[in-house]
Amino acid sequence: MEKYNVGYWNEMDSKEEFPQEFFKEFVGSGFGSILIPKEFGGAGLGTKEASLILREINRLGGNSYFVHGQYYNLALLNKCASQELKERIFPEMVRDNLLVLSLALTEPEAGSESTRITTFAEERGDRYVINGRKVFISRVDRTDFLVLVARTKPYNEERKTEGISMFLVDMRQLKGQVEMRRIRTMSNTDAYELYINNLEVTRKDLLGKENDGFKCLLRCLNAERIMIAAEMVGNTEYFLERAVDYSRERRVFGRPIGQNQGVQFPLAQAYMELMTSSTTLKQALDLYETSSDERSIGTFANIAKFKATEAAWYAGNVAMDVYGGLGYARDLGIERKVRETRLFLVAPISKNLILADIAHNVLKLPRSF
Template sequence: MKRYRFETDEHVLFRKTLRKFLEKEAVPHYDEWEQQRLVPKAFWRKLGGMGFLCPQVDEQYGGLGLDFSYGVIIGEEMERVGAGLTGIGLHNDIVVPYIESYGTDEQKERYLPGCLTSEFITGVAMTEPGTGSDLANVQTTARKEGDFYIVNGQKTFITNGVNGNLFLTVVKTDVEVEPRYRGISLLLIEEGTEGFTKGRKLDKVGMHSQDTGELYFEDCKVPAANLIGEENKGFHYLMQKLQQERLIVALSAQTASEDMLEMTLAYVKERQAFGKPIGSFQNTQFKLAEVATKVELGKTFLESLIEEHMSGADVVTKVSMAKYWITESAREIATECMKLYGGYGYMEEYKIARRYRDIPVTSIYAGTNEIMKVIIAKNLGL
């Protein structure tokens, strides 16, 4: 069954194949991964073997040359299993596209084939202990010395920070220039590079199986050949790619909302109170009517945005709206659905409890929702 207007029979078959794969290789093991606080690398290798890592990569590098619509399907199906698989979408649709768009031929030949197999698992190292949404204020520096950059600084809250071994790192190559964003560059830094160490695996409120870590650079010697694009043009590249990143976040929140609605509808039809299903009570009906409306509005908005994005349109304002509104709606939906489960909704054995703790971070990462409102207001001429 087709989910979107733009889907073809090939999309339907791709989704069916992926869902069957996940039902065998992910669903039975997901609770264990949550307890272990890590998705095993063996699962990444299986994804690569099936062609589910970076299917958009050009065929000359071993990819399938598919468009973003297939990334949408992968993102949705991963989210249906659990938010802890979000690092796969980050790898596929957020980090690797920087190499595809701005990398040199040598960088593409060196890294892209490995990104398809999970030889390279990527992360993006933006956030620092004192710098989140204000990217222009990053403190990690990269000083050019001959054929190398000497990098010093610290990054935190890094998705794939444990499993990852190739990090797109935001650095300051010019600390004097004004405005500050003109001094930002992007470097690819591999695990094992001299002066690069990983910190602890962070213990989060939710998204337990998604490994999140800290990175440290102390006189880290990075080959100048690992510069992505031009020096001091990093902020421009980030602004170009954040549209897709925020669209991916909205997509994950939308999928989670649909999942919560589906599971809660099934629950209230079965759960009895006062001798009848709790779904027969007017309060329950009204709450779920509200949830269903939000879900439908989100899906319709998202579908149009995906189509516009794939056409190459500038939808920064709309994406900011979607990221803000859909993630906020998902938080509200998680609360309402959990309450309809009663005490059982607070129990870890019920998926709704996991959704309740996994959802809030979507309003924080990829730019907080407050930043989304700033962008919207600015683009409204305010």
């Protein structure tokens, strides 16, 4: 990260480019395969170590958005890929630094109601033929493998999660079955809309069981939310460290601006938010690595993601205030990090859905939907 400093990430953002140089060195150094078990040549580490890496990238001014898909998708593969599939892809992933960066779940009409997806995998012998449309699928132009969520049974109002299946798609073998359209966004997200036309996969490409893939999907989404919480803790640390240093150095009316309570109090509150979100993140990570209760893991993953994102958003705006007009300048990096943080107030799960989840499933209040 000393080599890939704030100036590098600002340039990638300005040009809306994938950080290829950083990514090549990151993966080439072995960071891409840390979650792959040792028996296949990986480091055999866990979600906690992956989260620490993502947190540190963001704390030092980078944007771990470009690499986090590799980690939460590998967490999914460790849990739900068959032994045969692991033996087929894991050694190759380690040897050739292959990537599984993208999860294709979201659809234009379904949005946050994931069980309403309409992308359909029709069974034909030992194969499935998949047709559908996905939106806001990140890094799909850079990945070797795509985790694709589709229905293998039509939607049933009484059994909403039944009929969802997950597949691992080898993107290197495609010839026009997946069309991509770039979506320009507020920050540099490398996001795409996908049109899936008669894509063929085999039964061996299934992740988990046919029609019962929602359990595996939860495992992936919980890992994703926890890792994003770690990234947002990193962003909070970045904003706070920069703002505190500046408030000590910047002098107005003959004294440091950090001597003023109008500056001190927001920074102190940002620090308390950091401590709260860090503690919640640790609880979520501990539960993820020791429990098989996806319901409880999901609750803590949601809380960690909610609190960490709120903390980062607050700290980012405090930093903008502390820096004044300078914070608005692109070269500093503060405004870029604020834009990058804003995404996670609504994705991959919105604040209101997290609040509804706590109300319905923890407090046992009547369902609002």
